[in-house]
Amino acid sequence: MRARRARDHGADAAAIARASRAVTAQITIAAAAIVVLVVVLSVAFIFDQSQPSELLEKPAPGETKIYVDADDMLIALIVVGIIAIFLAGLLSWVIARRAVRPLGEALRMQRTFVADASHELRTPVAVVAARVELLRQELDAGDDPTQNLTELRQDVSLLSDVITDLLIAATPPADAEKRTPTDVVAIAESTIADLQVIATGRNVAVRLDAAPGITTPVPPTTLRRCIVALVDNAVGHSPAGGTVRVAVAPARDRASFAVSVRDEGSGIIGIDSRRLFDRFARGADATSGGERSGFGIGLALVRDIADRYDGRIEVTDTSSAGTTFTLTLPRL
Incomplete structure (x- = not known):
């Protein structure tokens, strides 16, 4: 790479x-x-x-x-x-x-x-692929595929929303952006539900603890992209049988809220935690100790989104027992 x-x-x-x-x-x-x-x-x-001929001419009186x-x-x-x-x-x-x-x-x-789009589409496409595999298994077993077909349609719709959000992010911001409240807990619940199919394939559980009634001006698809990047990163760094814990709670200033994602990996290895949010920066793999596969873009995209909405993303804890990322964004 x-x-x-x-x-x-x-x-x-x-x-x-x-x-x-x-x-x-x-x-x-x-x-x-x-x-x-x-x-x-x-x-x-x-x-x-x-x-x-001109050289032989004598200058007139007073002429030099x-x-x-x-x-x-x-x-x-x-x-x-x-x-x-x-x-x-x-x-x-x-x-x-x-x-x-x-x-x-x-x-x-x-x-x-191109790099951002490729990264952002990778996880939704993986979800769609996993859903198609489940659908194939249901069809082979003669089970009713209605539920998986409905979820597959939702996945494709979310994929389209991600593409739209990427295009919007690539255009200059408007002077006055319309602020429509986004239900943070609803987005977190639906996002984690969709990612369960990937986490289950890696034998990793994802748990959500969310305080109700939190809204934000951040668009739903944009907030979803942040949660997907953080949870996907946590699942990738968690060992088999581990648990990723996601918490949504108001911040102390009450004007913002925090999304915390904690894994049970071996902590940040092979890179300074301050560089984790640089584009193409990657730490070591939590399970093998080698460099983790991927492109080092997800956390950089989360930082870009946080900056766009006057928020922040930081590593609030890391040790051999796991790492916690905390994303803080404004409330409405």
């Missing part, structure tokens, strides 16, 4: 460098053509004004004439022209670097969006 990211970064850098060189060359050639034209016209004018050696003037013009071309090339290089800087930012944003 790191090698692929390095290749992508190298490809972007090469594309930007090529664009910068192309712009520099075009500006330099245009400037050089103008300088050469000016030098040629100046030389022609000097030769025209340095005819012997200054004579300049044509060869010296020609050399001076050539030197000035070369310096002008060099300065034009240097200036065009600086301008080109500034001109292609937005290209580099656009490429970075494009790759970031």
Whole structure:
């Protein structure tokens, strides 16, 4: 994964460098053509004004004439022209670097969006796949598949909502965002219910303890993305037979609420806890001790969402008995 990211970064850098060189060359050639034209016209004018007939003319009374050696003037013009071309090339290089800087930012944003979308869609797709497998087993056993079909339709609808939320997050925020109350507990319950199919496959239990009556201006799909990322991270770091505990409660200031997710893994290993929320940062696997599979994007996305809504995400506890992540968001 790191090698692929390095290749992508190298490809972007090469594309930007090529664009910068192309712009520099075009500006330099245009400037050089103008300088050469000016030098040629100046030389022609000097030769025209340095005819012997004019040199023999006596200055009129009170008139002063200054004579300049044509060869010296020609050399001076050539030197000035070369310096002008060099300065034009240097200036065009600086301008080109500034001109292609937005290209580099656009490429970075494009790759970031693709990485975010890929990560955000991975868990919903895994849920759909698990649901399809359960449906297949029910059909093979001759059981009624109505319940699983209904849940499968809900999963597909949630998948569409995630895509919509990603597109909204990629657009500039509006000056005044409509604040519609979101029932935090309802979102937490439905999200955990959907993730149970994945947790069960890994022999991990997920438990929810939530205080009722908490609402937030954070859109339902956005809040769901945060809970999915935190619970999926906790399940991935929990040993078989472990339990992930999710708690939703008002914060002390009563103006916000906290979602705490605790796993029973071996704690944060192989990375500074302050770097966990950096994009592509990954710790060690809780079960094998090696680097955990994944792309290190989920917690970074949670941090981005928390920042967008004036909240925060932090590691509130980590030890050999497990790790607790706490997401704090505003209440309505």
